[in-house]
Every structure is written in C-alpha cells, then in structure tokens.
Amino acid sequence: MVAGKQVEAQGVVSLVLARPDGGRLPDWAPGAHIxxxxxxxATRQYSLCGDRWDAHTYRVAVLREPGGRGGSAYVHDGLAVGDVVAFGGPRNNFAMVPVTRYLFVAGGIGITPLLPMIGQADLLGADWALLYGGRTRASMAFVDDxxxxxxxxxxxxxxxHGLLPLRSWLGAERDDTVVYCCGPAPLLDALGAAxxxxxxxxxxxERFVAAELDAPARDAPFEVELARTGTTVTVxxxxxxxxxxxxxGATALSSCEQGLCGTCETGVLAGVPDHRDSILADHERAAGDCMFPCVSRSCTDRLVLDL
Incomplete structure (x- = not known):
C-alpha cells in the first residue's frame, strides 16, 4: 500500500510503499527496481531509492511525463496514501560492483538508482563523486538530501550551466574506477562518446526509456524451438x-515488454539472438546465452530457447 507521498521537485513525487500488515519486504541491493x-x-518500473536497510518500506520517485502512457499522471494526480498497489521484484539489471572509486552521473529522474549506490559507497568507505544535471534546479529531486x-x-x-562537462569531469580512465550513469538517451549517448x-x-x-531500435537483423520469419516442451514455432x-x-503454451513472465525491465529474460541454448533490449552490456550480448523475447529476435534461421 501507499504509506507516504510527497513532492520532491517540480514534476517529481516520491512514494513510500509498505505492506498493509506492516510485514517485512524482500531485501534488495543498490540498482534494483520494482x-x-x-x-x-497499468504496470510501471521504478528504481528503489530509499534506505535498503529499512526492511519494511520501499521508496520510489516518479517523474510526470506529459507525453507518456498515463501511468505517471495517475501517480501524480490519482494515487493517494492508503491506496493498495501490487509489485513484482525487486530485480537488478544495474548491480553495483566492488571497486575503490565510483563516479556517478545522473540526468533528471536518473538520480534515483544512484542514491542507494552513494549510500553503499559511503558505507564501504569508497571514494566517490556525483555529477547531477537537470533542466532547472527546481526540477532536480533530492538535492536537499x-x-x-x-x-x-x-x-x-x-x-x-549548459550541458554536463562530461569529458573534463570524468578525466582519464582509471583501473580503480567504475562509472555509473542513469538518465535520458542524449546523456547516455554523450557519456558513450566521452x-x-x-x-x-x-x-x-541504465536507461529509463527504451532505446530507439534500428531495423532487425533479418526481416524473414525464423523458427524458435521451446526446449522445455519440444515445440517449434515460426515467428x-x-x-x-x-x-x-x-x-x-510457454510460460513466460513479462512486464514492460519494451526490453527495459528484465522480467522476461530467457536462456538461449542454440542460435544467435538479435539483441534489441536496453539492458545487456556489449560483452553480455556477445556471450549470446540469454535474450529478452519481448523485443529481441534472431540473427539465425533457428533459435532454441529455455522455455
């Protein structure tokens, strides 16, 4: 249920979620979402941005998206304290790895998954810094925190200040440093260039909007063998x-169906997937041992999936 709701910035509200009976919620780690x-x-994915050591509440923050599908507008205008919501997860496609130095880059609502990472870095005594941009100061959530x-x-x-000075702020690549960035596509593209x-x-x-997709690797039908049932289908x-x-007849959970949430991750037993998700890193794509069938397709005539 919604145990709390407050305005965090222009166009941003946070929700505190708890079980109606006050019971314990599943544990999570920095970078997780529900x-x-x-x-x-409607089902929407939101990064957990509260205290991971609080076993009884979750906090998420929601940006109003005027051009969205209506979910954020409902959260802002219709959802009230005491309303009951369901959730799935937590799941983590943006896990924090151990290192001695972190550089965090946030654009707008992309600050949310980075907040618990900063808390974890502090707890571990790691060196860290955050570069945080937004349209205006008033639109940037959690600046007081x-x-x-x-x-x-x-x-x-x-x-x-204009666009974020990524190259000068990041400096040169260092063996002891990992960069974590969440924000809109132009920021991620600029980071990639830098x-x-x-x-x-x-x-x-991590993206909070699915990347624009190029044309699939092939425009012809392909076969998919569902290994658990032995059924072969044509896509x-x-x-x-x-x-x-x-x-x-395959049992396959899904949520966003945009290649963002990771719910439908499926093992690839044979064939070469055409990865079209916004989750996997380049080395994970190269491994070819999993895919997200809500958006990804096939580079080969046949795929064998663990379904």
Whole structure:
C-alpha cells in the first residue's frame, strides 16, 4: 500500500510503499527496481531509492511525463496514501560492483538508482563523486538530501550551466574506477562518446526509456524451438518471440515488454539472438546465452530457447 507521498521537485513525487500488515519486504541491493501495478491495472518500473536497510518500506520517485502512457499522471494526480498497489521484484539489471572509486552521473529522474549506490559507497568507505544535471534546479529531486555530501556532489542545472562537462569531469580512465550513469538517451549517448575506448566494464548505464531500435537483423520469419516442451514455432516479422511462444503454451513472465525491465529474460541454448533490449552490456550480448523475447529476435534461421 501507499504509506507516504510527497513532492520532491517540480514534476517529481516520491512514494513510500509498505505492506498493509506492516510485514517485512524482500531485501534488495543498490540498482534494483520494482514493477508497480497501479489500481488502474497499468504496470510501471521504478528504481528503489530509499534506505535498503529499512526492511519494511520501499521508496520510489516518479517523474510526470506529459507525453507518456498515463501511468505517471495517475501517480501524480490519482494515487493517494492508503491506496493498495501490487509489485513484482525487486530485480537488478544495474548491480553495483566492488571497486575503490565510483563516479556517478545522473540526468533528471536518473538520480534515483544512484542514491542507494552513494549510500553503499559511503558505507564501504569508497571514494566517490556525483555529477547531477537537470533542466532547472527546481526540477532536480533530492538535492536537499545530497547537500550533506558537500563538494562530492556537483549540481549542474542546464539553464544555469549548459550541458554536463562530461569529458573534463570524468578525466582519464582509471583501473580503480567504475562509472555509473542513469538518465535520458542524449546523456547516455554523450557519456558513450566521452568514454569511447574505455574498457566496457568500467562504464555502466541504465536507461529509463527504451532505446530507439534500428531495423532487425533479418526481416524473414525464423523458427524458435521451446526446449522445455519440444515445440517449434515460426515467428513472423510482425510478431514478437514472446507473443508467439506464449500462444504455443510457454510460460513466460513479462512486464514492460519494451526490453527495459528484465522480467522476461530467457536462456538461449542454440542460435544467435538479435539483441534489441536496453539492458545487456556489449560483452553480455556477445556471450549470446540469454535474450529478452519481448523485443529481441534472431540473427539465425533457428533459435532454441529455455522455455
């Protein structure tokens, strides 16, 4: 249920979620998100941004998206304290790895998964710094919470400072440093350009909007064998692997169906997947041992999936 709701910035509200009976919630780690099922039936994914050591509440923050599908508008205008919501997860596609130095880069609501990472870095005594940008200072959530960290946090509202100075702030690649970045696509693209040539494992990103997709690797139908049932199905260009597999009786959970949440992750036993998700890193794509059938397809005539 919604145990608390408050405005965090222009266009941003936070929700505190708890069990109606006050019971313990599943543990989570920095970078995790949950699927929130709203009273309207809509499901949305939100990063957990509260205290991971609080076993009885979760906190998420929601940006109002005027051009969205209506979920954020309902959270802002319709959802009230005491309303009951369901959730799935937590799941973590943005896990924090142990290292001695962290550089965090946030754009807008992308600050949310980084807040518990900062808490974890502090707990471990790691060196860290945050570069945080937004359209205006008033639109940037949790700035008061971050003020206690002093000059470790660089706030750079775009209307005051322009675009984030990524190259100068990041400096050169270092063996002891990992960069974590969450924000809109232009920020992630700029980060990619600023860190071109860096080892892939030293730059980790998370999107809150699915990346725009190029054309699939092939426009012809392909076969998918569902290994658990032995059924073989044909996936035409206009349908997803997930849809066809479900119609054939496969049990496959899903949530966002945009290649963002990770719910439908499926093992690949044979064949070469055409990765079209916004989750996997380059080395994970190269491994070819899993895919997200809500959006990903096939580079080969046949795939064998663990479904």
């Amino acid at each position: 699927d929130v099922v709203l009273p309207t039936g 971050l003020a206690r960290h002093g000059d470790r946090v660089a706030l750079r509202p775009e209307d005051e 860190t071109a040539g860096w080892a892939p494992h030293r730059v980790r990103t 035409p260009p206009q349908r997803t692997v997930l849809d066809v597999a479900r119609q054939a």
